[in-house]
Amino acid sequence: MEYAAVRDDMVTSLEHDTKDVVHDPAVADAMRTVPRHEFVDDDAGHRAYADREFEHRGTRVLAPSTAARLVEALHPEPGNDVLVVGVGVGYTAALLAELVGAQRVHAVDIDRRLVYDARRTLADAGYGDVLVDCANGADGLPAYAPYDRILVEAAAVRPPRALRAQLADGGRLVYPEGAHRQRLVALEDDDRRDYGEVEFAPLLVEGEQASAPVRNRTVREDRERAAKANERRHGWEQDWIDWDAR
Template sequence: MEPAVLREDMVDSLEHDAKAVVRSERVSVAMRTVPREPFVAEDAAAYADRSFERLGTRVLSPSAAGRLFEALDIRPDDTVLVVGVGVGYTAAVLAELTDEASVHGIDIARRLVYDARSNLSAAGYSGVLVDCRDGARGLAEYAPYDRILLEAAAIEPPEALREQLVPGGRLVMPLGGATQTLVAIEDNERTGYGTVAFHPMLVDGEQADTIERNRTRREDREHARRDAERRKGWEQDWIDWDRA
């Protein structure tokens, strides 16, 4: 079946009363426009309503992505920052909702940054800027933003992200630890959009592709491994225990 037909079926199911995660016409049109196959390794399953793992990150299911878009309430001239851009799919849909040049994405994992850039280019959204940054610090060079989307859970909203919003701007994020709620934060007001389950936000040094910077820790671990593998005296084949 043609991808365009599969996208139509996907969004129809998201709008149906059984799910009802897509309610606005603008989100519906954007999700019907953006192809998912550049962002999902398995083309045949690109439009299935489930999440995928890719390069150590989770590619959100269409339902989860739709909830984020509705909570953000993007206006046509909004500037948007996506924190934890991952493979780039949400950034592509946001580019449809506003403009490519108005969407910036950051991720703490460098290989995901390269992957997102490649995926966005393949999908026709090469104008979206993607950079490697610590998400908790945001992207101050291009601030302020009308909307910030944090695609990772945190116990409290990162202060730097709140400071990079325009007055009255909106931060959407999963808030909490073991139990999380999708919230939209505007100034001091919080609006909940139901429970969610996202990976926690990483800090520098926790990403899967990081190089461990503490040389002593690396060396201690290597010495411990070698000690564990070294054979004891009674295991050595050069000792003749019968003649000892």
């Protein structure tokens, strides 16, 4: 199935005044090139190029307009070293690979299943040189630092200190800031720019990801503690206390 025409229509709609999220010609070219259908469900077909989200393993595949806003805010330049935190299925990483070169894109996700899926889909789409590792996003990927650009695809009240430390001089960090009400923010040296309202899931720590194993010991402990709590009585309920003698 040929998708070039529907990719072109998708980008044209994102450039139009009604959406107005794609302004950089390089971003437009990247979105016209990356085969988005590789990153969504196999049966999506042409729907992969509609401006809508998809769900995959408890995470969302960003709508094209949202991905475009992130990339435009990041403002990557050819030759930049880029880190993507919360890579998900890898679509945004593929766009960045078109812009800076696949070997310069590094990505992490806390969910190991998503890491495997992102590696596979990126390879199938022609971006196998993108490095994807399983790590706590707040820790970044220090082995390949510093980065000229860091993109966080999860919300945080403030940027994790480790990510700020992994920025190169003059580097740019883009992340959704806030808890319930979020703004897309870009930080570069002392400059801070606001790119409007967004809505993202929070940045997770180990144990919160969808694939986190449930330890039998924890389940057992919870059950035992609940039983003890039910048996526990307050002092005035204890029949072995002789209150009259006190």
